[in-house]
Structure formats: C-alpha cells, structure tokens
Amino acid sequence: MNVLVTGGAGFIGSNFVRYMLEKYPHYHIINFDLLTYAGNLENLKEYENHKNYTFVKGNIQNKELVQYVVSKHDVNAIVNFAAESHVDRSIIDPGIFTKTNVLGTQVLLDVAKECHIQKYIQISTDEVYGSLEEVGLFTEETPLSPNSPYSASKASADLLVKAYHETFGLNINITRCSNNYGPFHFPEKLIPLMITNALENKKLPVYGDGKHIRDWLHVKDHCSAISLVLHNGKPGEVYNIGGSNEMENIEVVKEILSILKKPQNLIQYIEDRAGHDRRYAIDATKIRSELGWRPEYDFENGLIDTVNWYLENKDWWSHIKTGDYEKYYVSQYGAS
Numbered sequence: 585m586n587v588l589v590t591g592g593a594g595f596i597g598s599n600f601v602r603y604m605l606e607k608y609p610h611y612h613i614i615n616f617d618l619l620t621y622a623g624n625l626e627n628l629k630e631y632e633n634h635k636n637y638t639f640v641k642g643n644i645q646n647k648e649l650v651q652y653v654v655s656k657h658d659v660n661a662i663v664n665f666a667a668e669s670h671v672d673r674s675i676i677d678p679g680i681f682t683k684t685n686v687l688g689t690q691v692l693l694d695v696a697k698e699c700h701i702q703k704y705i706q707i708s709t710d711e712v713y714g715s716l717e718e719v720g721l722f723t724e725e726t727p728l729s730p731n732s733p734y735s736a737s738k739a740s741a742d743l744l745v746k747a748y749h750e751t752f753g754l755n756i757n758i759t760r761c762s763n764n765y766g767p768f769h770f771p772e773k774l775i776p777l778m779i780t781n782a783l784e785n786k787k788l789p790v791y792g793d794g795k796h797i798r799d800w801l802h803v804k805d806h807c808s809a810i811s812l813v814l815h816n817g818k819p820g821e822v823y824n825i826g827g828s829n830e831m832e833n834i835e836v837v838k839e840i841l842s843i844l845k846k847p848q849n850l851i852q853y854i855e856d857r858a859g860h861d862r863r864y865a866i867d868a869t870k871i872r873s874e875l876g877w878r879p880e881y882d883f884e885n886g887l888i889d890t891v892n893w894y895l896e897n898k899d900w901w902s903h904i905k906t907g908d909y910e911k912y913y914v915s916q917y918g919a920s
C-alpha cells in the first residue's frame with residue numbers, strides 16, 4: 585500500500601508515520617506537510633533515509649501539487665492529519681483554520697475522487713460534538729454542535745467528507761478522537777506545556793477553575809486505532825476513539841507536578857478561555873466491537889512515560905520554546 589499521510593510532521597501524524605513504518609515496513613509512506621510552526625522534521629529524523637519513506641513539503645490547498653504527488657507515488661490511501669489544531673490560536677485568527685481545515689480537506693477529497701483513491705480517512709476530533717454535561721458520552725450519533733472556530737472548521741470538514749461519500753461514492757472514514765498525549769507533542773498543548781514549564785520552574789497557567797474534563801488517549805493507542813480503520817473500516821462509517829480516561833485539567837496538572845516532585849504553588853489560575861467546553865468523553869464501543877480495537881496504555885503509566893520522554897528530550901522542546909513560540913506565549917499568558 586502507498587499511503588499519503590498529510591500533516592505527518594506534526595504530533596499525531598509523525599507518531600502515525602513511525603507506527604506504520606514499523607508495523608508495515610513494506611508500505612510506502614509519503615509524508616506531505618507544510619511545516620507550519622507545528623510541523624517538525626526532527627520528529628522523524630531516524631527515518632530520513634528510509635527506503636519506504638518520502639517527505640514532500642507542500643500545502644494541502646495546492647491541488648496541482650497534491651495531484652502530482654498522488655500520481656507520482658501511485659497512492660492508494662490518504663490519511664489526513666493536516667490541520668491548524670490549537671483552539672486558542674483559532675480564537676486569535678479563525679481564517680487560517682477555515683482555509684486549512686475546510687478548504688484543504690476539500691482539495692484532498694477532490695484529488696481522492698479524481699485519482700480513484702481506494703480509502704480516504706479524515707482525522708477529526710470529539711470537539712465537533714460540543715460540550716457534555718456531567719453525565720453521558722459522545723457516540724457517533726451525537727449531533728455536531730461545535731463551539732470554537734477550530735471545532736467548527738473540523739465539523740465543516742467532516743460534513744464535506746461525508747458528502748463526498750454520499751454523492752460520489754468515495755470510500756471514506758471519519759475518526760473522532762479525544763485529547764491525545766505522548767511523545768513529540770508541541771508544547772502549546774496542556775500536557776507538554778505543563779511538563780516543560782514545570783521543568784523550567786515557570787508558572788503553570790490553568791484556565792478558569794481547572795475543572796474542565798478531558799478524556800485522555802495515548803497517541804500510540806490512537807495510531808493503532810487509525811491503522812485498524814485504514815485496513816478494516818466499513819465504507820462511510822464514523823469511528824469514535826477514546827481512552828476512557830476522564831480527568832479534570834487541574835488533576836492532570838497536579839499529577840505532573842507530583843511526578844516531577846515540583847511544588848504545587850507553580851499553578852497559576854488564569855481567566856477562562858472564551859467558549860471553553862466543559863467536558864468531553866467518548867463512547868468507543870463501536871470501534872472496540874466492530875474492529876476489535878483495544879488501547880494498551882492506562883493514563884497513570886502513560887503520563888509517567890510522557891514526562892520521562894520530555895525529561896530525556898530537552899533538546900527537542902527547548903529550542904521550540906523560543907522565537908515565535910515565546911511571542912505567542914507572552915501574548916496568551918503574559919511574561920512567565
């Protein structure tokens with residue numbers, strides 16, 4: 585199989601490329617990525633010269649280039665991770681989210697249709713379902729009700745993907761996962777931000793009362809789920825993917841401090857994010873029962889592994905946290 589992985593230099597995409605090259609060494613993986621601030625070829629440095637791995641720098645909105653790459657490498661399947669992915673940035677500049685996440689997806693769908701791609705997978709998010717009350721879980725039938733410009737752009741893309749299945753018979757799947765954590769996670773997101781700030785003895789900014797609930801999924805468990813969908817997903821189906829690890833943000837932050845043996849007074853409560861969804865939680869029964877998916881990581885050990893990864897890979901994250909990142913950080917949280 586020749587698989588085009590878009591956004592393969594980002595957090596989940598690079599973990600997926602690694603997973604596929606290790607598990608299916610005979611597949612050809614083509615990583616197509618624009619290398620925005622979130623894309624980093626260091627994530628896949630050891631595969632630079634791998635015979636079944638090709639990197640192409642490009643924008644998913646560039647139809648000619650996507651078409652050229654798909655034809656040149658005889659691509660059978662597309663897995664689309666490419667996106668603007670940070671909710672906070674979508675509040676500052678929604679336009680780029682619409683361009684990349686919606687229009688970019690439409691370009692990929694057009695190419696998939698015109699080049700007779702056998703399988704197209706859209707990596708979506710549980711955030712398209714909106715916010716949950718204290719009880720209940722998101723199923724694949726939960727109506728879409730996004731609240732942030734980010735989740736609205738992802739929901740819009742999902743609707744386009746579904747429409748290309750209904751209208752043109754494209755063999756698609758949509759996966760909607762909960763919050764991922766693990767190695768190579770860009771340090772603007774909750775877990776790597778808190779780990780790296782704690783390691784630098786900086787304040788740990790926590791939105792509102794910190795009681796927002798997220799359902800944590802180890803990125804490697806996410807990758808195994810996507811691989812199952814790629815190989816066995818039924819045409820047109822949506823699959824929710826979640827680790828059943830619901831935690832309040834403040835509990836996660838306290839746990840990180842305790843693993844690192846850092847003082848709890850590093851925590852700094854800040855004004856809540858606008859439109860901040862209170863709770864996400866996934867019902868993953870469908871992918872478990874139809875495709876036999878089982879997550880391997882429990883959150884406690886997965887978090888310890890992740891903290892250790894950041895301890896051992898200071899070079900990877902310390903230079904990311906300078907320059908534009910620093911400017912963004914100060915505009916978001918003030919000087920640390």
Ligand code: NAD
Pocket residue numbers: 590591592593594595596597616617618619620621622623624642643644645664665666667668669670684688707708709710738761762763764765770
């Ligand atoms: P990320 O921000 O780490 O990576 C995104 C990648 O896409 C980067 O490598 C970037 O360079 C690339 N990219 C951005 N715009 C592009 C464009 N126009 N053309 C080509 N490449 C482009 O994101 P992530 O956390 O790895 O998320 C991957 C996907 O999973 C996204 O679609 C996101 O919506 C979804 N998702 C992520 C999470 C999570 O917890 N991280 C949860 C649910 C869903």
